[in-house]
Amino acid sequence: MKDVTVADERTTEAPAGGTTATAGKRPTVEPSRFSLKHPRSRIAWVRPAVWLPLVVMLVLLGGLWHWGAEQLPYLLPPLSDVGSSLSGELGYYVHNALVTLGEATAGLGMGFVGAFVLAVLTSELPLVRRAVMPIAVVLNVTPLVAIAPALVVAFGFGPMPKLIITGLICFFPILINTATGLRSVPQQVLQVYRTMDASRVELLWHVRVPNALPYLFAALRIVFPLSIIGAVVAEMSASGSTGGLGTAISVASSMNQLPVVYASILVLAVMGVLLLLAVTVVERRVLHWHDSTD
Numbered sequence: 001m002k003d004v005t006v007a008d009e010r011t012t013e014a015p016a017g018g019t020t021a022t023a024g025k026r027p028t029v030e031p032s033r034f035s036l037k038h039p040r041s042r043i044a045w046v047r048p049a050v051w052l053p054l055v056v057m058l059v060l061l062g063g064l065w066h067w068g069a070e071q072l073p074y075l076l077p078p079l080s081d082v083g084s085s086l087s088g089e090l091g092y093y094v095h096n097a098l099v100t101l102g103e104a105t106a107g108l109g110m111g112f113v114g115a116f117v118l119a120v121l122t123s124e125l126p127l128v129r130r131a132v133m134p135i136a137v138v139l140n141v142t143p144l145v146a147i148a149p150a151l152v153v154a155f156g157f158g159p160m161p162k163l164i165i166t167g168l169i170c171f172f173p174i175l176i177n178t179a180t181g182l183r184s185v186p187q188q189v190l191q192v193y194r195t196m197d198a199s200r201v202e203l204l205w206h207v208r209v210p211n212a213l214p215y216l217f218a219a220l221r222i223v224f225p226l227s228i229i230g231a232v233v234a235e236m237s238a239s240g241s242t243g244g245l246g247t248a249i250s251v252a253s254s255m256n257q258l259p260v261v262y263a264s265i266l267v268l269a270v271m272g273v274l275l276l277l278a279v280t281v282v283e284r285r286v287l288h289w290h291d292s293t294d
Contacts, residue, residue: 100246
């Protein structure tokens with residue numbers, strides 16, 4: 001028989017955790033959260049790949065605006081005129097922005113309370129769900145601008161008609177998302193709590209509400225900027241408005257003051273972005289345990 005020579009294989013035993021150790025390689029160390037190499041670095045905006053595309057897009061949009069202002073002066077004013085209007089009458093815009101913001105937040109608060117209470121009732125009582133949801137859908141597809149004059153007749157020329165319109169605009173997204181979150185708890189989780197004789201209130205507070213929070217914040221990311229739109233629409237459609245950016249836009253449009261119109265629109269856009277950022281920050285704090293904040 002021929003001698004068979006078996007090559008001596010060098011193997012490295014796996015550590016207790018089951019991971020094969022590779023000779024000559026150091027263990028991977030995750031970079032610091034404050035390092036630019038970290039995928040979620042807090043100073044990632046320093047990298048040109050993060051801020052350069054936005055800057056390029058803004059420059060392109062500015063160039064298109066300048067060209068459009070030259071070609072269509074009756075539609076777009078020069079950006080310099082918009083900036084001059086903002087800087088020259090800053091107090092005017094701040095005052096009207098605060099009026100619109102107050103109407104938006106108050107209307108949103110009214111819509112939030114009503115929608116959350118109804119969402120809890122519809123999730124706990126199927127009879128209420130079958131009675132309320134069809135009416136909520138009809139209300140959602142109803143043009144609220146058409147009922148603004150009736151609200152003025154019913155509630156006068158004060159802020160109430162504007163608050164009602166804003167609240168109704170924000171009502172439906174909060175209702176649908178919250179009700180979906182309250183009803184989407186896995187049955188296995190509910191069975192575990194029921195075996196421990198948990199009451200309906202305990203299930204609602206400890207299981208259903210935490211499960212609905214991601215859905216609720218998803219709705220808030222929509223309705224916070226939407227509340228600004230609702231307040232502006234209410235100011236434009238409900239007569240008797242004496243302040244707010246919606247009223248400023250209506251008055252400036254009637255007087256053909258395009259720089260004031262676009263300056264007001266710019267302020268509204270900044271307000272919407274800031275509200276969205278505020279909701280995002282709060283969401284990351286509250287839902288730090290949830291996968292949606294990764």
